[in-house]
Amino acid sequence: EIVLTQSPGTLSLSPGERATLSCRASQSVSSLYLAWYQQKPGQAPRLLIYGASSRATGIPDKFSGSGSGTDFTLTISRLEPEDFAVYFCQQYGSSPWTFGQGTKVEIK
Amino acid sequence: QVQLVESGGGVVQPGRSLRLSCVASGFTFSSYGMSWVRQAPGKGLEWVALISYDGSKEYYADSVKGPFTISRDNSKNTLYLQMNSLRAEDTAVYYCVGVGGGTPPYWGQGTLVTVSS
Numbered sequence: 001e002i003v004l005t006q007s008p009g010t011l012s013l014s015p016g017e018r019a020t021l022s023c024r025a026s027q028s029v030s031s032l033y034l035a036w037y038q039q040k041p042g043q044a045p046r047l048l049i050y051g052a053s054s055r056a057t058g059i060p061d062k063f064s065g066s067g068s069g070t071d072f073t074l075t076i077s078r079l080e081p082e083d084f085a086v087y088f089c090q091q092y093g094s095s096p097w098t099f100g101q102g103t104k105v106e107i108k
Numbered sequence: 109q110v111q112l113v114e115s116g117g118g119v120v121q122p123g124r125s126l127r128l129s130c131v132a133s134g135f136t137f138s139s140y141g142m143s144w145v146r147q148a149p150g151k152g153l154e155w156v157a158l159i160s161y162d163g164s165k166e167y168y169a170d171s172v173k174g175p176f177t178i179s180r181d182n183s184k185n186t187l188y189l190q191m192n193s194l195r196a197e198d199t200a201v202y203y204c205v206g207v208g209g210g211t212p213p214y215w216g217q218g219t220l221v222t223v224s225s
Binding site: 057095 | 215
């Protein structure tokens with residue numbers, strides 16, 4: 001099983017700042033099958049990035065994904081109030097699919 | 109427009125059964141692998157089961173292997189999850205997810221299953 005470890009657990013930032021979230025895998029992940037999600041309380045996960053770096057439909061370009069192998073990064077270039085949420089990474093290239101434990105981006 | 113609509117959730121007593129359904133539209137369902145993912149209250153996301161595009165292969169998380177069965181009916185664009193011997197730990201929102209080669213994963217809005225006496 002591929003274990004995904006996200007860091008930091010919580011990121012305290014101010015609106016306008018840049019957020020950098022990390023997702024590290026215990027073994028190599030195919031970039032084709034690495035995704036990032038945003039989730040707000042009471043809502044379903046919202047797909048932001050798939051294939052490690054492709055933005056999903058309707059996702060603004062302030063969100064970007066990068067990385068390969070075992071290290072992946074989600075960057076939010078300038079935080080807006082609606083971006084404060086929990087973010088998960090996921091690999092779905094091998095069974096079992098696995099998810100990171102999440103990074104909470106909170107208002108400082 | 110892609111849509112995945114789950115149904116069948118509700119409150120059920122421990123030890124009883126429940127069947128979830130997920131109706132797909134807006135994409136070629138029969139070409140996509142389909143999964144169930146769940147999220148217990150206040151917890152992270154947990155993959156539950158996966159079925160290949162043609163139904164020939166099934167995979168399960170260790171936590172549900174045995175009591176849960178995933179299936180699909182491509183003629184009805186529908187995915188199922190039969191859940192038997194339910195336990196309190198199975199309480200969660202259950203999402204269906206579709207994946208195809210090179211395309212983004214598609215998620216439904218989820219259906220809540222509560223196992224309680």
